Amino acid sequence: MSLVTINHTTCRRDGMCSAVCPMGLFDRDGDGFPVFRAGVDQRCIACGHCVAVCPLGAIHHETLPLEDSSLIDHDLAVSVPALNQLLKSRRSIREFRDEPVPEPLVREAVEVARWAPSAVNRQPVHWLVIQTPAEVRRLAGLVVDYLRQINTREPRYAPFIEQWEQGKDPILRNAPHLAIIHAPDEWIWSSVDSTIALTQFELAAVARGIGTCWAGFLMRAANGHLPLREALGVPADHSVFGALMYGFPRYSYHSVPLRQAARIEWR
CATH class of the missing domain: 3.30.70.20 (Alpha-Beta Plaits)
Structure with missing residues (x-):
């Protein structure tokens, strides 16, 4: 057939x-x-x-x-002004409330994100969601260990190490939760597919009142520091291609500051 x-x-x-x-x-x-x-x-x-x-x-x-297959309800179409405001007003949140984000809310965001486009519909991404604040803190400490190792050749990380030693968390910002994406190394588009999926998760999260921030330090260390890889449990043939700290924002924002004008070449 x-x-x-x-x-x-x-x-x-x-x-x-x-x-x-x-x-x-x-x-x-x-x-x-x-x-x-x-x-x-x-x-x-x-x-x-x-x-x-x-x-x-x-x-x-x-x-x-x-x-x-679910039917599309065209009456639910998002207005252009509403979508524009969501995209322009999203901010990187680095101060979080102590209140945990309910797991069902996160599952909703992941559920939306799994419809993100991927090359030839490969859908290669795997999700790791860290729900315990203590575990997020432990992972931040492992990232600091990595920064100490590379500090000799990359001294720009010294201020962040110093902040950590003073009891602050410049790595994961005391976030209560962390979402990580990893994917197979053998798939050439894993990096792009993962970034698209995590971006879609981020927008779904923001629409639900969840604050997010890309965890660049962890993303850097996850593929170069064995203790961190072991703590994450990432398969040997996978790489971490994205990470977001998330939680409920401690503060609300009320305006959209200017950004640089788009650099466009029209042809």
Whole structure:
């Protein structure tokens, strides 16, 4: 049986499924119906474009059944002003309340993030969510150990080490939680796919009132400091490609300060 079949009763032969297939796996028969070509099942990346675009549900995909696909409620479309404000007002949060973020709220954000685009729909990302503040603090200490090791050749990290020794946390900012993404080294697009997914998680989190900040120090140390890798439990053939500290913001922000003008070359 073909991976994709067409219901001729409901298909209106508009060619949309064929047009949106990124791999070009459809032909047309003599009556104008789309036909999923024989022998190309392995080339299908299961992106779901053909299923999603058909307004009449005439496409049956063996691995993406229509009954498991949620319908888009176009009445929920986000207004352009609301979206612009969300994107422009997002800030890197470095001061957090002591109140923990409920796990269901984080699961919602991850659930949204797993729909992030990835190269050829590979979906290579793996999530690690650190929920315990004490564990976040321990990981920050391991990052400081790494900075001490490289401080001789990179002395710019000395002020951060000094702050840590004074009882402050310039590494993970006393965040209550941490979200980390790792992915296989063998996949050339793991870095890009991970960044897109974590960015989508961040926006989903911010929309739910969760503050976030990219954990650059940890991202640097995670792939170069064995004790930290062991603490994270990252597989040997994976790299950490992103990390976000998160929690409820201690303070609210009320304006959108200026940023540099976009540098654009129009051609």
